[in-house]
Amino acid sequence: MSSSLPGGSNAAGEAGSARLRGNSVKYVSPATLRLERVYEQNRQRLQKEDGARVPDPATTPQIKGKPRLLLMGQRRSGKSSISSVVFHKLPPSETLFLESTARIQKDSLNSFMDIQVWDFPGQIDIFDNPNFTFDMDAIFGEIGALIWVIDAQDDYLEAVARLNSTILHLQRGYPHINIEVFIHKVDGLSDDYKLDIQRDVTIRIQDELSDQGVENAPVNFHLTSIYNHSIFEAFSKVIQKLIPRLGQLEAMLTNLCRTCRFEKAYLFDVNTKIYIATDSTPEDMASYEICSDYVDVIIDFTEVYGSWPRSPQWRARLEQPPWNQSLEDQVACEWAESGLVLSDAQRPIMLREVDRFLALVAIMKEGSYDKMPQINMNVDVVVKGLTEFFDITKPKEGGRVQQQKILQPGKGR
Numbered sequence: 001m002s003s004s005l006p007g008g009s010n011a012a013g014e015a016g017s018a019r020l021r022g023n024s025v026k027y028v029s030p031a032t033l034r035l036e037r038v039y040e041q042n043r044q045r046l047q048k049e050d051g052a053r054v055p056d057p058a059t060t061p062q063i064k065g066k067p068r069l070l071l072m073g074q075r076r077s078g079k080s081s082i083s084s085v086v087f088h089k090l091p092p093s094e095t096l097f098l099e100s101t102a103r104i105q106k107d108s109l110n111s112f113m114d115i116q117v118w119d120f121p122g123q124i125d126i127f128d129n130p131n132f133t134f135d136m137d138a139i140f141g142e143i144g145a146l147i148w149v150i151d152a153q154d155d156y157l158e159a160v161a162r163l164n165s166t167i168l169h170l171q172r173g174y175p176h177i178n179i180e181v182f183i184h185k186v187d188g189l190s191d192d193y194k195l196d197i198q199r200d201v202t203i204r205i206q207d208e209l210s211d212q213g214v215e216n217a218p219v220n221f222h223l224t225s226i227y228n229h230s231i232f233e234a235f236s237k238v239i240q241k242l243i244p245r246l247g248q249l250e251a252m253l254t255n256l257c258r259t260c261r262f263e264k265a266y267l268f269d270v271n272t273k274i275y276i277a278t279d280s281t282p283e284d285m286a287s288y289e290i291c292s293d294y295v296d297v298i299i300d301f302t303e304v305y306g307s308w309p310r311s312p313q314w315r316a317r318l319e320q321p322p323w324n325q326s327l328e329d330q331v332a333c334e335w336a337e338s339g340l341v342l343s344d345a346q347r348p349i350m351l352r353e354v355d356r357f358l359a360l361v362a363i364m365k366e367g368s369y370d371k372m373p374q375i376n377m378n379v380d381v382v383v384k385g386l387t388e389f390f391d392i393t394k395p396k397e398g399g400r401v402q403q404q405k406i407l408q409p410g411k412g413r
Contacts, residue, residue: 347366
């Protein structure tokens with residue numbers, strides 16, 4: 001809705017002409033306008049409901065190049081085990097046989113974002129090393145987050161002291177780096193003891209930083225273990241901070257849940273089981289565990305039945321009478337889809353592929369199967385919007401490789 005003052009049209013026209021003469025006209029695609037509008041509507045709704053302030057994405061520092069995750073901490077704190085379980089699908093029980101890291105390990109992940117993971121040996125102090133001088137800008141210049149791992153089952157006072165020293169060094173030259181503290185190996189501890197450790201670590205770090213005059217440092221704390229989903233939940237929080245315009249993704253999922261009456265919706269990175277966005281409803285660990293396990297089952301099923309090569313003779317046999325159609329025309333949909341119904345609560349779960357890396361997983365309400373045509377239509381629109389979102393926000397490259405589907409069409413049913 002717009003308004004104008006009497007006699008102001010000529011002045012507005014002259015001002016607009018002056019702007020056009022001074023600056024080149026920038027074309028904005030309809031997809032960009034829709035994403036901007038959805039984000040703004042969601043931001044205004046949150047402000048109206050509870051006064052929450054959604055940060056303007058334009059003010060968020062953008063990371064140039066590949067975002068980098070640094071794993072640091074004391075020796076035997078579990079850094080290599082975390083990297084192997086989350087990013088290389090190593091069973092947690094086999095991490096007992098991993099050797100201690102002797103040099104910096106660098107991994108580039110094949111994921112929806114080109115993420116680098118650097119695993120630093122615990123015995124190396126990059127800020128106070130008399131034998132070697134590290135290039136700090138090469139290490140922290142393109143960093144996405146620093147993940148400091150603390151062994152909750154060991155004496156962590158030295159680890160906390162080194163973390164405080166690291167934060168103070170980073171505040172001088174790289175104050176915007178997100179520091180994520182993983183209080184690790186909490187699977188064998190009681191809930192009360194976990195919270196006591198987290199509270200003690202938090203107070204020790206905050207008091208030391210306050211004594212040094214550092215206020216509001218970007219430090220976050222997570223209770224993690226490789227033997228449950230807490231480590232994937234923690235990494236989800238870390239990765240979400242690296243996504244430009246995350247609020248628009250959350251707004252699309254929130255609108256989808258409201259329109260289709262979903263209980264919860266997640267956008268998963270299928271290779272790591274990290275969810276990069278979810279709707280605005282309160283997070284439920286049980287729902288995330290169910291959806292994460294479901295993604296695991298679908299991917300394992302696909303690797304067994306959907307990834308083997310098809311010979312021309314095999315295709316010709318399926319395209320001959322009585323079908324007389326190409327395989328593409330015989331498939332009901334070109335995207336991969338699957339669904340199941342939980343026996344305990346009769347709640348359907350649906351999975352829809354977005355691209356080779358991402359999948360939309362939603363927990364529906366009981367009786368939703370009666371409205372599947374409308375739900376599929378709404379999900380189609382959101383999947384198309386998600387595809388356009390990542391096409392707009394990802395860095396443009398000259399030789400872009402065409403994406404391939406993670407699942408063969410129709411094989412996920």
